[in-house]
Amino acid sequence: MIHKIKEGWKRTALSLLGVSVFSLLWNITEAQVRYTIPEELKEGFVVGNLAKDLGFDVSDIAHRKLRITSESSGQYFRVDSEKGDLVVNGRIDREGICAQSGSCLLQLQVVIENPLQLHRVEIEVQDINDNAPNFHTKDGVLKIPESSSTGARFPLESAEDLDVGSNSLSSYSLSKNDFFRLNVKTLKDGRKVPELIVDKPLDREKQSVHKLILTALDGGNPVKSGTALVQIIVQDVNDNEPKFEVSAYKAQVHESAVAGSNVIQIKATDLDEGSNSEVEYYFGAHTTDSVKRAFSVNPDTGDITVLGHLDYEITKSYTFDVCAKDKGNPALEGHSPVHIDIVDENDNAPEIIFTSLPSPVPENATIGTVVALINVRDLDSADNGKVEINISPNFPFKLKPSFDNHYSLITDSRLDREVKSDYNVKIIAHDSGVPSLKSEKVVNVKILDVNDNPPIFAQPSYSVYVKENKQAGNTLISLKAFDTDTDKNALVSYSILDSKMNQVPASSYFYINSENGTLYTMSSFDYEKIKMLSIIVQAKDNGSPSLSSNATVHVFIVDQNDNAPAVIYPSALMGSVSHQRLPRSAKAGHLVTKVTAVDADSGHNAWISYRLAEATDASLFTVSLHTGEVRTKRSVSEQDDSSQRLLIEIKDNGEPVQSTTVTLDILIEDAFHEPISDFRHKNPEPDQKSGKITLYLMISLASVSFLCLVTFFVLLIKCARGSRGSSTCCIRRSDGESKNHNRNLQIQLNTDGPIKYVEVLGGDMMSQSQSFGSYLSPMSEFSDFTLVKPSSTTDFTNTLSVLDASLPDSTWTFESQQVRGKAQILIRCPTLKLSM
Numbered sequence: 001m002i003h004k005i006k007e008g009w010k011r012t013a014l015s016l017l018g019v020s021v022f023s024l025l026w027n028i029t030e031a032q033v034r035y036t037i038p039e040e041l042k043e044g045f046v047v048g049n050l051a052k053d054l055g056f057d058v059s060d061i062a063h064r065k066l067r068i069t070s071e072s073s074g075q076y077f078r079v080d081s082e083k084g085d086l087v088v089n090g091r092i093d094r095e096g097i098c099a100q101s102g103s104c105l106l107q108l109q110v111v112i113e114n115p116l117q118l119h120r121v122e123i124e125v126q127d128i129n130d131n132a133p134n135f136h137t138k139d140g141v142l143k144i145p146e147s148s149s150t151g152a153r154f155p156l157e158s159a160e161d162l163d164v165g166s167n168s169l170s171s172y173s174l175s176k177n178d179f180f181r182l183n184v185k186t187l188k189d190g191r192k193v194p195e196l197i198v199d200k201p202l203d204r205e206k207q208s209v210h211k212l213i214l215t216a217l218d219g220g221n222p223v224k225s226g227t228a229l230v231q232i233i234v235q236d237v238n239d240n241e242p243k244f245e246v247s248a249y250k251a252q253v254h255e256s257a258v259a260g261s262n263v264i265q266i267k268a269t270d271l272d273e274g275s276n277s278e279v280e281y282y283f284g285a286h287t288t289d290s291v292k293r294a295f296s297v298n299p300d301t302g303d304i305t306v307l308g309h310l311d312y313e314i315t316k317s318y319t320f321d322v323c324a325k326d327k328g329n330p331a332l333e334g335h336s337p338v339h340i341d342i343v344d345e346n347d348n349a350p351e352i353i354f355t356s357l358p359s360p361v362p363e364n365a366t367i368g369t370v371v372a373l374i375n376v377r378d379l380d381s382a383d384n385g386k387v388e389i390n391i392s393p394n395f396p397f398k399l400k401p402s403f404d405n406h407y408s409l410i411t412d413s414r415l416d417r418e419v420k421s422d423y424n425v426k427i428i429a430h431d432s433g434v435p436s437l438k439s440e441k442v443v444n445v446k447i448l449d450v451n452d453n454p455p456i457f458a459q460p461s462y463s464v465y466v467k468e469n470k471q472a473g474n475t476l477i478s479l480k481a482f483d484t485d486t487d488k489n490a491l492v493s494y495s496i497l498d499s500k501m502n503q504v505p506a507s508s509y510f511y512i513n514s515e516n517g518t519l520y521t522m523s524s525f526d527y528e529k530i531k532m533l534s535i536i537v538q539a540k541d542n543g544s545p546s547l548s549s550n551a552t553v554h555v556f557i558v559d560q561n562d563n564a565p566a567v568i569y570p571s572a573l574m575g576s577v578s579h580q581r582l583p584r585s586a587k588a589g590h591l592v593t594k595v596t597a598v599d600a601d602s603g604h605n606a607w608i609s610y611r612l613a614e615a616t617d618a619s620l621f622t623v624s625l626h627t628g629e630v631r632t633k634r635s636v637s638e639q640d641d642s643s644q645r646l647l648i649e650i651k652d653n654g655e656p657v658q659s660t661t662v663t664l665d666i667l668i669e670d671a672f673h674e675p676i677s678d679f680r681h682k683n684p685e686p687d688q689k690s691g692k693i694t695l696y697l698m699i700s701l702a703s704v705s706f707l708c709l710v711t712f713f714v715l716l717i718k719c720a721r722g723s724r725g726s727s728t729c730c731i732r733r734s735d736g737e738s739k740n741h742n743r744n745l746q747i748q749l750n751t752d753g754p755i756k757y758v759e760v761l762g763g764d765m766m767s768q769s770q771s772f773g774s775y776l777s778p779m780s781e782f783s784d785f786t787l788v789k790p791s792s793t794t795d796f797t798n799t800l801s802v803l804d805a806s807l808p809d810s811t812w813t814f815e816s817q818q819v820r821g822k823a824q825i826l827i828r829c830p831t832l833k834l835s836m
């Protein structure tokens with residue numbers, strides 16, 4: 001209706017209708033005139049005809065001086081004095097005049113004169129929607145923790161609308177978004193307050209700022225609105241744990257890595273912000289001590305470094321958890337497993353272990369006998385742990401692999417304790433790492449003795465000399481046999497092997513100390529009976545079975561000068577006289593006779609010298625020192641006595657000297673004489689004296705024969721040796737045709753002119769046939785003997801060495817020569833020359 005009025009006021013055609021409306025109102029209020037106008041009318045707008053409405057005649061108005069007197073409201077209106085119209089005089093702002101009060105009435109007092117009358121006019125100013133809702137803060141910030149639950153409410157700033165009534169603020173709206181909605185709360189006084197409600201959980205990490213537009217609307221027509229920007233800042237809450245970049249870490253580190261070496265860097269990120277995103281690194285809660293000893297984690301950088309000593313052989317890999325922790329409150333943690341492989345290095349030398357210590361090996365052990373069991377190991381792996389094993393070369397051992405890294409040390413060749421009694425076998429093991437490591441062990445292998453060596457004498461034979469006639473119980477020699485074995489295998493005992501000597505057991509002559517091999521005599525010896533004895537001494541060890549060896553001991557009886565020379569020719573004994581003849585015509589140097597003597601002793605003791613001791617006429621005769629030849633010194637003269645007596649002393653060379661004498665009666669004859677043809681015929685009747693001579697001769701011959709026999713052996717053996725070489729040797733044997741068919745002692749004198757020789761035949765003294773010839777060469781300084789060994793003699797070789805050594809006086813020389821196709825061996829000593 002008001003609207004209509006206003007329209008009406010705009011169009012004069014409708015003004016009447018409007019007046020009637022006001023009049024109607026007037027009428028209602030009776031004494032008062034009341035107008036209703038909207039606010040903000042233009043100046044000059046005619047509100048109404050006041051004169052008429054107050055019941056005055058318009059024509060009177062002019063002189064009745066109609067005017068407005070109220071001061072407060074008077075400024076908005078004036079009265080047209082001509083027509084009596086109430087006209088808008090200034091801007092009527094309802095909000096300025098009445099603020100927010102519901103109705104706005106302006107009171108006007110109108111005065112009219114003639115008669116003076118006072119009227120009151122009321123003008124109601126009606127609101128129009130001329131104000132939009134308005135926010136005081138256009139750009140507000142609201143902080144909401146992201147942890148706010150859905151439904152949480154946060155008050156927003158209210159808007160203000162100056163209009164009243166329906167034109168005042170009526171509703172709010174919020175710009176479209178996913179997280180918030182708006183709630184408008186109406187307070188008791190009717191004010192409407194907007195609230196922001198969290199509609200969906202917030203996540204700062206997804207959207208940290210939300211910008212919303214809050215719109216306030218009034219109820220006017222058309223509607224007016226006002227907006228404010230609400231910026232919602234989602235406050236961080238520590239709702240994200242740090243996250244590692246990889247789900248599991250893997251790394252490798254060499255076992256030799258020193259403390260401080262970097263292994264790997266771990267990194268975790270935290271979506272939160274600020275201290276909620278500041279990450280520190282730690283070991284996981286259940287990390288073992290071994291890991292903590294080996295590695296450390298830098299809390300700030302996440303570097304995992306080596307802390308302690310790594311050893312592949314103890315731990316091949318480490319697996320543990322790392323934890324990243326933020327600094328929020330409460331702090332959140334993230335975890336990740338870390339696997340660190342330790343890379344093997346060749347840091348372990350191979351080890352040599354004896355599973356069984358070397359046992360001593362008997363020297364006769366067969367090849368392949370196990371000596372020791374060896375195991376090698378290397379803690380490293382792969383090539384670093386692959387071990388090769390060797391032993392020092394040139395030892396009679398080798399290694400035989402069995403299984404895995406087990407070996408047997410076995411013998412490889414024959415052992416001989418006597419050559420080497422123990423071995424220090426060096427065992428060398430080296431691995432295949434680069435560089436290779438090696439280790440060595442020396443093992444001592446002892447070789448056990450086996451009785452494989454007999455005791456050995458230093459010489460196969462020994463020669464000892466014992467003087468004849470010496471008392472029994474003499475130490476002859478200490479024999480020593482060495483046994484290279486040890487202990488009881490080398491414990492030697494000595495014994496004499498009972499061999500028969502001349503039908504008498506050797507043990508009856510000698511005794512040997514079985515412990516130290518000292519050999520004693522048990523009887524005295526007579527050189528003239530026994531010249532040499534050979535005994536076999538056996539040395540026997542104590543092994544099982546025992547071994548033995550023999551040595552021959554040749555015991556030579558050394559001659560003592562216990563026999564005086566015995567005169568063989570002339571057959572004069574004990575000073576008895578021998579008769580010789582000499583022609584008075586004999587010239588100087590005429591051989592009268594030859595004295596021949598023998599000595600049962602040998603060597604020097606048997607060297608006989610002749611000397612003229614006494615003579616009737618010492619100027620007439622001389623005796624050859626060596627040959628015993630008695631010769632004239634000068635021509636026999638007529639003055640010389642026809643009977644001459646010579647005393648010839650015959651001495652041996654022994655100590656003390658033994659001597660004998662022979663007396664020669666020489667008859668110097670003037671006439672020619674018959675030579676003595678046969679000594680036997682000369683003395684045909686065997687008387688007492690010749691019997692004695694025969695006995696002495698027999699003794700002498702026996703002695704000489706023995707010497708000859710011995711010498712003969714020497715020569716024969718020399719021959720035997722020589723025949724092995726290129727030279728030939730002929731042994732002349734005396735056959736039956738030799739002159740010894742007469743078994744009796746026979747002395748033949750060859751008296752063909754001077755006596756040239758004496759030949760002694762036969763004689764069965766030592767049950768050995770022999771012949772003995774003494775060739776007497778007048779010009780020789782030596783005696784020549786021809787020795788003929790009878791054929792019955794055997795076994796020369798046995799005495800070979802004996803005879804070599806049997807001549808204590810090395811002035812003896814041997815030589816062989818060919819005489820008329822026959823071998824002759826000459827034995828020479830200074831005074832003797834034996835030939836064969």
Ligand SMILES: *[C@@H]1O[C@H](CO)[C@@H](O)[C@H](O)[C@H]1NC(C)=O
Nearest residue numbers: 477478479513515516517518
């Ligand atoms: C051997 O033993 C005997 C008796 O005990 C002792 O008289 C002799 O001197 C010893 N001989 C050696 C060479 O030891």
Ligand SMILES: *[C@@H]1O[C@H](CO)[C@@H](O)[C@H](O)[C@H]1NC(C)=O
Nearest residue numbers: 454497536538548549550551
């Ligand atoms: C030692 O001599 C004896 C007797 O002649 C003999 O039986 C034995 O075999 C000899 N031993 C050795 C080792 O020659």
